Every structure is written in structure tokens, then in C-alpha cells.
Amino acid sequence: MGRRKQTPEYRPIKDAHKTLGLWSIRRALTFAFTAAVVLLVAAWFLLLWLLGSPTHAEPMPLDTKDVLELLKLVFALVAGVGALVALVTAYRRQRVDEAAGERAERVQAHVEYGQAVELLGHDKAAVRLGGLYSLERLAQDHPYYRQTVTDVVCSYLRMPFKSPFTDHGGQADRSRQPDDHTPHDPETSDAPLQELQVRLTAQRLLKRHLTITSPDQEPPPTYWGGINIDLTGAHLVDFEFTHCRPREARFLEAHFNGVSVFDGAHFDGPVWFNRALFSGSASFMGARFSGITGFFKVRFGETSFDLVNFGEIAMFAMSHFNGNVEFFGAHFENDAFFDNIHCKGDASFKNAQFGRQVHFREARFGGTASFEEAHFRDEPDFAEAVASYPNDDHVWPRCWRAQAIAGDAAQLTRCS
Template identity: 35%
Template sequence: MAISLRRKRDASRGRYTPNLWPVWIVAPVAMMAVGVAAWAIYQYAYDHFAQAAGSQVPAEPVDVNDVIKATVTVLTLVGAVLAGLYAYRKQLLSEGDAHRADASQLADRYTTAAEQLGHDQAAVRLAGVYALARLADDWQEQRQVCIDVLCAYLRMPYESSLDAPGHRVGEREVRFTVINVIRTHLQDRDANTSWCGYRLDFTGAVFDGGNFSGSHFDGPISFSHALFADGTVDFRGATFSGGEIDFSSAKFNGRVWFTNARFIGGIISFNQAEFNGGNVYFAGAHFTGSTLTFLLAKITDGMINFASAELRSGALYFNETTFSGGTVRFDNATFSGIKGDFRVSLFNGGTVSFANTILSAGTLSFANSTHGGGAVRFTDAAYDGTVIDWGPFPNPASN
């Protein structure tokens, strides 16, 4: 029985017309029902009038005309109700026709937009981007599908160099337009056409620029294995709320700005990421209840800058990270209730600076790390209730 009901539900899924009985069944059944109802009403009315007439002194005979009038009146009311039901049935059928027409039109628009995205000419691809974005606004049931297609476009192989064999004229402008369309739909959470909370998958995409500033990322977002090449990807002032932000195994050769961004809860993963001359700025960013991880990351050049950032009630993991060059700055940052963990990391070069950092009510550990070169500095840092395991590094307070 459960399987049968499930199959019925699956069969009706996507239908816009209600399941209605055939007329050749409904008509005779309705006539029989009307006859039975009329007889029952007549009998009830007759008994009612007979009881009323019998209670009078002297007793009076039942006026059959009154009984018939009462029966007709009740049947008229029943007929009015049935007429309303019939009108409602016609409305459902009309709405079903309209929904089918809309669905067919939306499907045609989707096909056209997808074909435009695959066109050789950049101008046609641009038209496809805007057409698909407009379709996502109009087709809420398939909005995620439209977003997935735009994200998939950014995951396609891309050569920004004019001399590269796979370079396509105008492709950079098309890709920037896709990013801008996504950003525009992430500005207002309350808008009917908002894409906040939807999944964004940029796994393996190549970014040589792009503006996500001021966006609200409320759903899962993946930049796993992405390449941030030359150019600037801008997340300034963006808000990341509770979802998982995945930059694992990404490569940073360009600039990524999270300046003044807000991270509320969730996990921000840079696990196994490679920093090869790129600069990632978290200056002035706010982390509240978030877990920020750089497990097994490799920092060979460039900078990760947390200057003046605020990290509260969360965790910061740099476990088993390799520092062989570049700079990681926490200068003037505030750690409050943060578990900072640099255990089992390898320091062979570069600089990690906590100058003027305020560390309060948390922990910080360099246990089992290896110091073969480079510098870890705590110049004028303030420790207020933070428990620190210095590992291979000297305690500045003992100097």
C-alpha cells in the first residue's frame, strides 16, 4: 500500500491539472445523489410539518405544498453549492492550462539561454547570461538550476592570456558579467529575486578578478581547488552567515580581499590551500563564532593579512601548516575566547606577526611545531587570560 501511494504521488508530481473523475461516471452518480437527497429532504420536511401540525389543537392535516416548497428551497441551496463547486472545478482547469503554458514557456527560455551561453560570439554569450538570470528571477522552482548553470560556466576551462591556445575573445567580460549578476542577486536578502541561501559551486574555477563586495552568503559556497590568478577578487564588506565556505586546495597567486567582511558562525576552510605570491586580506574583518582553518596549507610567498581583525568565540587552526616564505600578519588584531592552534606546523621561513595583538580568554598553541627559520613575533602583544604553549619559540615575557 505504501509503495502504491508513493507511486501515485510520483505520478502526479509536476501536474498542474487536478485529477478529476470522468463525466460519464460523475453525471449518473450526481443524478442519483440528487434524487436520494430530494427524497430524504422531503421525508424530513414532511415529518417536521406533521409534528408541528399534530401539536396544534385541534390537529391539522399536513400541507403538502409547504413540504414541497421547503424541499425545493433546500435543493436550490444545494444546487447553488454545486454550481460553486463546478465553477471552482473550471477555475482549477483554467489554472492548470495557464501553469502548463507558463512551464512550457519557461522551459523554452531555459533552452534558448543555455544555447546562447555556448555560442562562439561573446555578445551572444552575454545575452545568455542575462537571459538565464532573468529566468531565475521568474522561475523560483528552478532557480537553483539556473544558478548552477551560471556557476558551471565559471568552472569551464578558461585562459586569460591572449596568447594561450584556448583563449576566447571577450570571454573575460562574459565571466565578469556572470560574477556581477550573482553579486547583484546577493545584495538584498528580502528581495523576491534574492539568491541568498542558494548553493554556489565554483569548484575548480579560475578567477582573474571579480567583485562580490557587499554580498550576503547565507548558503554553502565552494571555491575548492579554485585558482585565484592575477587580478583582484573582492569580498569587501560581504557577510558570511552560518554556511560552509570552502577554499580548500585553492591556489592564491593574485589578490583576494575580505576587508571588513563579517563571518557569523560556520566553517571557513583554507585546508591544503597554496599561497604562492598572492595576497589575502582579512584586515578589519569580524569573525563571531566561526571556525577558520588552514590545515596542511602551504605558505611560500605573498601575505595573509588579519591586521585589525576581530576574532571572537571561535577557533583558528593552522595545524600542520608549512611556513616557508611570505607573511602572516595578525597585527593589532583582537582574539577573544579564540582557540588558536599552530601545532605540528613547520616554520622554515617567512614571518608570522602578532604585533600589538590583544589575546584574551583563549588558548594559543605552537606545541610540536618545528622552527627551522623565519620569525614569529609578538611585539607589544597583550595577553589577558590566554593560555599559550610556545612550543619551540621563546616566551617573550622571559626576555
């Protein structure tokens, strides 16, 4: 869960000023009066110094006019002290009123949060939708609730869910009705479809508030910065994360049904997709992974990692690509691990840039494996890699040649 601001500690009335960070009224007035006296005395001596100290002379009796002037001066000093006291008191009253207003606002926000979360557990989908919109409005108005609201939305998406559609070849068939359709009970038969709409709304909520217009521009007012998302084990349908920028993300064991789009997404921290399942196609075109990226034991369909930048270690070991996969122009700034991957379709690493070590140990390529114009800074490791499709020599990395393209263990030797 995200960090929350702690509510002020309850104190007795006599110590309430400590909660607001204020002095006691006695201490504040004493300090103000003392400061006023010191300033007046300092001003008096400064004036004497500027005008020159008068010579000592015999005191003369004061006439009526001088007495009146002296009384006016005394009254002015008393009025000044009174005004100072009134100013201190007014400031304290205003500060107390502001704190009370802030506290009332926080209490009201907490009440709204509790009510919205309760709505998410309602039997009717329309009520659950209302709960999502209430949470969204609350987080937009109160930034300290944004991580908490995001956690709640992610938790909702992690709840068990059975898609109302039957998958065919990894794609969700939208033309079919739910298998348990019962004409005599429309409310019950429509429940899976209604729940799907609630979950799609939750996904769009995350998309809306994690989207940046451009890395070079100011983010829109709807952007929630510094947010972590945890969709471990979530069932996501037609998941769109285009141009989103969370801080950290977890998609461990998530099931992506339909088309999944992460084009232009920017992940500031580590990202984990380990053991995730992409039943349909997936696109990460132009995405940027600044932290460690884990795609360990992931099952992909048709997949594109074109022009992706991996700033830290990228792990694809033991992943299965059941369709074609492309890494055209991908940039790996750190080590990349493709050990024991299985590619049933074509795999293209054309123009890919490998800045450090890259490992393809025991990789299995069922289709064309193209490394045309790829650049390797260090010697890649293709130990026991197998390409069963009869390709030309150029499909392997430039300056590398497969001695046995088809066979149990392709041997790669460096070109002369």
C-alpha cells in the same frame, strides 16, 4: 544540482482529477447534495425547536393558495440544488483551467530554460551573453529554477579558460593585448577578450542575486535565498562577492586572478577554499563564516581578514601567504588551525579574539608576527614555530615571550 519540483504525473483522462487533487464529479456532486439535504433538515428541526413544536392535529385539506406556496418551496429547493451543482461544476472548471495555465507556464519555462542553456554553447560571445540574461530572467520569474540556474552559471565558470592577459607579479596586466593577437582575423583574436566579458557577466549575475543590503533589513527583490554555489576549479577574474549571502560555497582549487573582494559576505553553511590560488590581493574584511571554514593549502597574495567572524572551526593549515596578512580584530569562536603556515610578509593578529584552541605548530614567519592585544582563552600551541625576522618580544602573544626569535625552532615560554 539543486532540488526541482516534480512535474505532475500523466494520467488517463478519466483519472485526471487525481492529478489535480480533486474528487470525481460524481463523488463531488453526491457529497454536495447530501450536505445540502442534511443542512436543510437540520435547519428545519432547529426552526421547529426555536418556535416550539406544534401539537398534532387532524390534517386539513390544502387550498389552491397553499398548493402554490408549496410548489414555490419545491421549485426553490430544486433551484438551490441546481445552483449548488452549478457552483461545484464552476469550481472544478476554474481549478482545471488554473492547473492547465500553471502547467502551460511550466512547460514554457522549461522550453525557455533549454533554449537558454543551448545558447551558452554557441560560438559567438554575444549569443552566450544572451543565454545568461535569459537564464537570469527565467530564474527571477520562476523561483523554483533559481538553484538550477545558479548551478548552470557556476558550471560555465568551471569550464576551462585561459586569461587573455599576462600576469605580472600576481596582477592581471590589463594594458597588454592577448599574446595570440592576429590583425588579419579580428574575430578570432578578440575571442579571448569576448569570452572574458561573458565570464565577468556570469560573475556579476551571481553577485547581483546573492547580495543582501543589510542583515537587519529585508533582502531586495533580486535576492535569491538559500542558494548553494560550487565554483570548484573555476578561473575567476576580479571576483567581487561583497555583501553576498549564499548558504554553502565551494571554491576548491579555484584560481582568483586580479583583485578578489569578499567584504561583508555572510556564509550560512560550510565554506571551502582548499588549495585555491589568489594571484592578486584578497579582502575578507567584515565577512562572517557561520559554518566550518576551510583555507587548507591556499596560496594568498596580500590578504586581509580584518574583523572577520569565524563561527565554527577555521582551518588555515599549510597555507602560504606570499604578501602581508592581517587578522586585525578577527573573532574565532571555535578552534583555529594555523599549523605549518608560511608567511613571507608581515602577519598581524592585533586585537584578535580566540575563543578556543589555536594552533601555530611549525608556523614560519618571514616578517613581523604581531599578536599585540590579542586574547587567548586557552593556551595557544606555538610548538616549533619560527620567526626569522628579528623582532622585539612583544610581537608574540601578550603573556608569551620568544626565547629565540631567530633560529630553527623558536621556544616560547609563558611570561611571569
